[in-house]
Amino acid sequence: MKIQILLVSLMLCAVSTMVGAQDAPKDSGEPPFHFDCSGKADGNYPDPAKPDHYVACVAQTYAYEMPCALGHGGKRLYYVPDSGPDPAKSRCDYPEVVGIHDADDGK
Template identity: 60%
Template sequence: MLSVSAAACALALLATPADAAPPSTGEGFDCSGLADGNYPDPNANTHYVACVAQTYAYSMVCASNHDGNPLYYIANSGPDPATSRCDYPEVAAIQTPSLTAGTAKIGGDPRVVQGLTATVLNDGQRLRGAWVEFTDAEGAVLCGAFTRADGVARCDSAPLPTDAAVLAKGYTATYAGGGDPEVGWQPASGTGSITV
């Protein structure tokens, strides 16, 4: 396996309020129910996640080639460590996931948008560990969350600074992809409604 470093990542399935920074690579990947081995990191084409004991997730970085350029994890090469690999960008296939946003509602005290959801699929399979950001109709970030094993990212917003008229226009859920528009994981987005 071509890797140069490992760092333990959080096992909790994180959701962040609007003012928090996006997560670091490998964070939020849930290994429960997966065979031990290597899995693609849908948020970084040059990384993969090593699952150990169906519990621990380690973010691994692919090595660089002889020119110092990064290699890309080959999405369908794992989980078996004997076949899992990083390779040149021209070998890495483009992954084009789809995203479907759901229906959320305003509720709580203080008032928040509850139940913002997005389901991310790749070739009909639920994509786990993908970071999804939820924004209102004017582009203000409401919250962000990782997709779980069921492929669904779910979070509630921070207390609402946005007025009801803007929220009545719905929300956008965006998966940014793996960071390279020509290789690996491509972005996906969808719009959902908010019951005001």
């Protein structure tokens, strides 16, 4: 049941991400997102380019770049690299917990 809810949540996020990507300007100045999920267990992995994001791998094929939520007071949260890939254990946390110094506080 939990896996079905997780998969539905990931699919909804993916659809909203794809819809947003279609509306984005073609030259946003950012390199296109690419992450190879081949051979990786389904779940969450650190985003190699953005520490405040993570990558959700689905069916060992599809990669979805997901932002971490904001914490209290709008403070930016960062993905805890060794917390995945199990979605039940993977998480984002405050920069001092993750070990990131000089982090933007998101304000």
